[in-house]
Amino acid sequence: MTGVCVLIPGTAMAGWGPSGKSNGAKTVSSGTRSGSDIVSVVRFSGGTAGSGGSDGGNVTPVGDWSPPACWYEPRSAQEFSTYVEDMYDETVNAPGQANYAKSSVGEFRDTYKDGQYKNYNLGKADKGNWWVAVRDQTRWMEPEAQACDKAPFWVETGDTPDVPQAATPQILAELAYNRLxxxxxxxxxxxxxxxxxxxxxxxxxxxxxxxxxxxxxxxxxxxxxxxxxxxxxxxxxxxxxxxxxxxxxxxxxxxxxxxxxxxxxxxxxxxxxxxxxxxxxxxxxxxxxxxxxxxxxxxxxxxxxxxxxxxxxxxxxxxxxxxxxxxxxxxxxxx
Incomplete structure (x- = not known):
């Protein structure tokens, strides 16, 4: 899928600092890596009516309601570990990278590697997942896209993430709405x-x-x-x-x-x-x-x-x- 951002720190676009608040984002599109990006695990299919083709356009909701501009998705411990480590290496080794960016990514890495969590919970990989905030890149400047501001957090298998906008069938349905x-x-x-x-x-x-x-x-x-x-x-x-x-x-x-x-x-x-x-x-x-x-x-x-x-x-x-x-x-x- 294209057009979504995962709220994890990047290189020049440093995102999550020690406070857990977002001030930037990396483009994402599927659970694998493409360069320095993680791709969203949500997949979409369908969406074109009859012979509408490229001559049509997306639906506009009636009233004040709009589909989610941000939401939370799970990542395995290994995916999360690989992403953060690669992001850290790219940031600290990037020529001309600002010190504040290196410091921000370093503090973020320390939280999950050697601080509040131990080695990205790889030892508990079969017992849960990391959940990360994701936002629709086409709407990332909207205030609604900033609402998912919780730093990546661990959820045990079988537990329900204690955040609004966690991926559910209803959330997926609303995301699909925006792609009609x-x-x-x-x-x-x-x-x-x-x-x-x-x-x-x-x-x-x-x-x-x-x-x-x-x-x-x-x-x-x-x-x-x-x-x-x-x-x-x-x-x-x-x-x-x-x-x-x-x-x-x-x-x-x-x-x-x-x-x-x-x-x-x-x-x-x-x-x-x-x-x-x-x-x-x-x-x-x-x-x-x-x-x-x-x-x-x-x-x-x-x-x-x-x-x-x-x-x-x-x-x-x-x-x-x-x-x-x-x-x-x-x-x-x-x-």
Whole structure:
């Protein structure tokens, strides 16, 4: 996995000092080493809906809720020992490395090697794991990412880590939420791109493109084997005309998905006198410019996983995009 940081001291980015507070971090991505980095043990799979591909984007939660910006994961005694020793060697031997960085990493190493703990608890390797704070690197400057500020700590096998945000199926489900990739929401219109004042414009979505999207997050280390699958299903489309001088169909502006998985109804010859089940009617010309029609889909999101056959609801999410609509006056001829 990319885009996460483990809060253990690095070289130029010294992190944990004797106080146990973080002032920096190293990039991580799986339980092995890559250069001087430890990689997160959380794995993700899935995440792209239908033919969304790279044209879509990530879901935005509705309301104030957001997925965790930091959490805690286990490391075996050997993994933790190897990481700290290598980090120490790289820091003290780095040309031009600041003395404060060497001192900080040295004090951190002493705590786990010859101080509060003895030799990284390698003699107890079969009885527990180290737990370390991890944060999403794409959010590492956010205040929420600094909340996991506890120095690496030992947890006996079978015990529950006494910290909030310790990796659980629920935490994995919320991390998977942040990796849901949803398809572009450009709607089909008739008339397309250019319409007339007071002329109903039909809107619909391709039912083959908007299917449920799932991401599975899994963690298997030190006897902990948990997973969670988070699934988003499209439930409605909101059309915002880009001007107050417009009428929406239905009046709420909210078009719902039908049993077939489609929204709205494709326009066909002979429907000109009908009101579209999903669409808009502009009441004023856009002049020499265009209106920006925004189409936003609401996705209902739930998860199931280890210990939770579910599904259990998470906050709804949205994803939308805009497209330009030119509205012209209907021309009349006087005789």
């Amino acid at each position: 990739h949803l398809p572009e929401t450009e709607v089909s219109l008739a008339p397309a791109n250019v319409t007339k004042v007071n002329l109903p414009t039909w809107a619909w979505l391709d039912e083959t493109k908007f299917k449920p999207v799932s991401v599975t997050a899994s963690l298997n280390v030190g006897g902990l084997d948990i997973r969670a699958t988070t699934t988003a299903e499209p439930v409605s489309l909101r059309l915002e005309p880009g001007t107050r001088d417009a009428e929406s169909f239905p009046a709420s502006g909210e078009c719902t998905f039908g049993d077939s998985g489609s929204i709205g109804e494709e326009y066909a010859r002979g429907k000109a006198g009908r009101t579209p089940p999903c669409g808009i009617s502009y009441l004023r010309s856009s002049g020499s410019g265009t209106y920006q029609l925004r189409a936003t889909i609401t996705w209902e999101i739930a998860w199931s996983g280890t210990g939770n056959p579910g599904p259990t609801r998470l906050p709804d999410g949205t994803f939308g995009s805009t497209q330009s609509i030119k509205v012209q006056e209907i021309q009349s001829v006087n005789r």
